[in-house]
Amino acid sequence: MSSTGPTPPHVVVVGAGMVAHRFVESLLSRTDDAWRVTVIGEEPRHPYDRVGLTSFFAGASAEDLELDASPLADERVRFQRGTTVTRIDRDRAEVVTDRGERIGYDRLVLATGSYAARLAVDGYDHDGCFVYRTLDDVEALERFVERRSAELGRRLTGTVIGGGLLGLEAAGALQGLDVDCTVIQSSDRLMSAQLDLPAGDALRRLIEQRGIGVRTSALTTRLDADRSGRVIGLEFRDGSWERTDVVVFTVGVRPRDELARAAGLTVDARGGVAIDAGCDTSDPRILAIGEVASFGGQCVGLVAPGYAMAEVAAARLLGLEASFGGFDVSTKLKLSGVDVASFGDAFAETPGALDVVYADPVAGVYKKLVLSDDAKTLLGGILVGDASAYGSLRPLVGGALGGDPVAYLMPREGVAAPTGELPDEALVCSCNSVTAGGIRSAVHDEGCSDVKAIKACTKAGAACGSCVGMITKLLGSELAKTGAALSNSLCEHFAMSRRQLFDAVRVSGLSTFSAVIDRFGTGRGCDICKPVLASILSTLTGRHVLDGENATLQDTNDHVMANMQKDGSYSVVPRIAGGEITPEGLLVIGQVAQDFGLYTKITGGQRIDMFGARLEQLPDIWKRLVDAGFESGHAYGKSLRTVKSCVGSTWCRYGVQDAVGMAVQLELRYRGLRSPHKIKLGVSGCARECAEARGKDVGVIATEAGWNMYVGGNGGFTPRHAVLLAEGLDDAGLLQAIDRFLMYYVFTADRLQRTAPWFEDLEGGIDELRRVILDDSLGICADLDAAMARHVENYEDEWKATLDDPEKLRRFASFVNAPTTPDPSLAYTAERGQARPATAEDRDAGVLIAGTTLEVRR
């Protein structure tokens, strides 16, 4: 068919949905020739944005949703709304309408879309049961809810049957109407067509957090109505019954291929009018586009492929070459507050496909990238909880990822995914086929300077909107050409926070500093990032502080497992769990201190500190202590320090529980646990609180009914009382709650952030913390428990391990060329019967004492 016949060719379009609208627009904008176009639509409306239907509940009016009026206003177009085509008479090349009119065509385009399906169960059409497809549907739903809740005088309970993309949107809409709603899904997870099981689980938690109920693996068997015929409940296969006041079916769509069937066109076995890549049906005069068309045996309920077909059909009617390239089934959920996207080969069905998974159950994030077997080409992916990378990843499908896959998976404030370098031909907006180059030229050649202008100019972002983030990013970099600095950078070597680095290390599975900095950082680190990484690696790999490269990351205190004092000597603190010590233990400490000439003091943490030990003396001192059964007290580490106790029920006349026993148990459980900052615990035997437990990160106070647990206390610079987390716990319950609290903190706190400020920053405060730790609202408790179990299991005394390893002992030489020569600059003087570092005046006056065995006169 040529476009330049003596009488203008006549195209009849059946259906006036989004795809029909795009077809007309495309056809007419491509030619000025005198075509005649007749559009016949069943709905009594101007074509509207079905994709944006849910915004109706957010206040958008029917007019707001209307698509651009100009294509149908073209004088070459005749638009008949509210008219249904009932038959195609192929012999006479005519369509017949429900008004009995016959309209002849040169070419016929079927764009009849789909029906929304209902579940084939008894009662599916009771009053109060809806589908979710058209403006009429949503208007009726809104009216019903208003009327029914007024009638019943209470909030309604609603049920959405079908847990796919549309079902979740509908649930959000019901919630917007003040309906308490639950989504029923027959399979084992939400959005089962797009998500794998872990992603579905992550999504479920996000949906539940929004206050929407989710019931999976649930088959509805019957809907019941009250006497007035209104739905009141549903029965499930397992026999259970739930009350409901309104039901929305979102169980899928069926192509509206009935006209084509009746006319004898080839229809696919699974439904849909079969088309070829040119959108031709089995009758060369008839084309089919949009959801009704089946290509390669598949109908797809997305607008982007429909638009692509519309373009192909329009071009081919004008005699141009064009073909439909297949479906891009990428999707993004448009439910505010819930980020979900799935694109490309999300299920890794390509032979040899690899996947890289990042899961942060704490933040409710699950992300998966599917890569080719050489890990170079991006094939697809799933993003739940944070789909910010969707815009930048989707255009890369089928092409080289051009960067570290993990970088794309990190939390959004993390490493900037290398998106700035999108090639010009990368498709940014797939709804409207706009490439990165197209957007660049809109900025530079058309002078667009905001997203609105780009939308108007290129249509990018004007349909489903999921590419807007990407457009914004491109726009920003084109306009400014400056890289914005990331504010939460740890230091110049890592452009991320401790928490992000923790996640990066966890996901990548890297276990050495060099590997981590090569991949996620720059340079060779510094005194800020190295200790942070040492701590993170300790939590994740559980290796000794001085193992291999670990040794180079440690602050001097951790490096020699002692606390550096002002003159460069060290203090030694053996663990005295719970502050309980035997007379024999006291004698050992006294003897060691005496033999090495160390100053001794009882610390504020209920133990004994020995000061003035020289670097080369540390192994000898510790040999003595370890042989006598002592172990490191970690006074030097960002780790558990002490568990302070009071004497408790064993001796005290008021004590109600064994405070010392519990303190010892806690200290032995958490000893050596490396953390963002130091951790201190306290246990008091009664409410008089002699252990000052409420000044600790975790405070435990005995009551007749069990242990009360307080968290987030602090002494020090900004004192703060700990807050009650749980009451009346038994021993096992207490341990479990502390395990989880501490690990949750270790996983998520910032560098040098103690529990008090961390807790202050925690969204939702103590209630949220309770939900996480006691009710497992994030589903992370198993992870936290496992991490703590690993810690307890792997604990070894790091001083004993050092003494057993000659390689580790080498670092305690005072001088590399004189390993046992004391630092000649150290000098001491006596005060109150003990040694202390000499001041400049002492040195001038010459009243010095020195040596490993020093005599102090009393």
Add this chain to the structure above:
Amino acid sequence: MTIVTHERDAAAAPADWTAVCAVTDLETERGRAALLGETQVALFLTHAGRVHAVQNLDPYSGAHVISRGIVGTRGEVPTVASPMYKQVFDLRTGVCLETNGKEPRALRVWPAAVADGIVYLREEQR
């Protein structure tokens, strides 16, 4: 005072140089103290394989502890942070790059060289 020394220099004039230890006595990115007569020197072997020698005395605290600081980089510059009050020094020049609000004070540096696996230092005219 930037002294760039190559291994050749040591071989060329071994007489001016003092052997201090074997390179294998050093640990990459972790310092070691050495005695040069009465003077304490802090030796560092960087990731790039270079040996640097600076004074062990921390000018800010008066303690001999520079060898026990954390080694790293600032941009391209190899650095050490004092373990006491965390001032950061350029290992090549001894210049203090981060004074933490104090007056700038530099570390003395010694030319260092490696020949046949031995670390040599040269006493400089100051």
